[in-house]
Every structure is written in structure tokens, then in C-alpha cells.
Amino acid sequence: MSACLIKTKIKMIELGIAPAITAFELTQMLDSMSPIERRKANRKFRKIWKKIEKNDPENRGFLMNHKEFSERLKKRNRCVMVVKSIIDGNY
Numbered sequence: 001m002s003a004c005l006i007k008t009k010i011k012m013i014e015l016g017i018a019p020a021i022t023a024f025e026l027t028q029m030l031d032s033m034s035p036i037e038r039r040k041a042n043r044k045f046r047k048i049w050k051k052i053e054k055n056d057p058e059n060r061g062f063l064m065n066h067k068e069f070s071e072r073l074k075k076r077n078r079c080v081m082v083v084k085s086i087i088d089g090n091y
Contacts, residue, residue, distance in 0.1 A: 008087050015091070016044040021083060023076060049078050052085050 009019035018033075018041050020026035030038050085091045 004087065011086050015048060017041050017048065045082065048082055048091060052081055
């Protein structure tokens with residue numbers, strides 16, 4: 001595991017979200033949490049996502065307005081944007 005990946009996962013833990021890079025990891029981590037912990041992690045993720053989209057409205061429009069994107073793909077894209085933001089040090 002690279003140093004960048006480890007730093008990213010530590011930062012995600014500090015922010016209170018599941019330290020998952022892939023959808024498979026995320027599913028496993030959320031399934032292992034209690035319903036209360038899962039709800040808190042989801043709310044913190046949404047809070048981070050809202051801050052990111054507020055700072056960069058161009059990405060918000062791209063991810064939310066295209067009707068050909070399924071809801072699953074939109075969720076994946078939001079997850080990628082949050083992880084990328086953490087890796088880049090913007091959050």
C-alpha cells in the first residue's frame with residue numbers, strides 16, 4: 001500500500017467517513033457498521049460532498065444534470081470526487 005493511500009485513508013477516518021477507495025470496500029465497511037454508525041458516516045460523507053460541490057459548481061452540474069447517468073453511477077462519481085479531493089489535499 002502506498003504512502004499516499006495510507007494518508008488518504010487516515011484522513012478519511014479523521015473526517016468520520018468510511019476509509020474506502022473502491023465500492024467493494026465501501027460495501028463491506030458499511031455492512032460491518034451498526035445502523036447508527038452507518039447513518040453518521042453517510043451524513044458526514046454527504047456534508048463533505050456538499051462542500052465540494054459548493055466550491056466547484058462546474059462539477060456539480062456535470063454529475064447531477066446528465067440524465068443518461070444512472071443513480072448508481074452518480075453515487076460512484078460523488079465517491080470518486082470526495083476521495084480525489086482528499087488525495088489532492090483540498091479537504
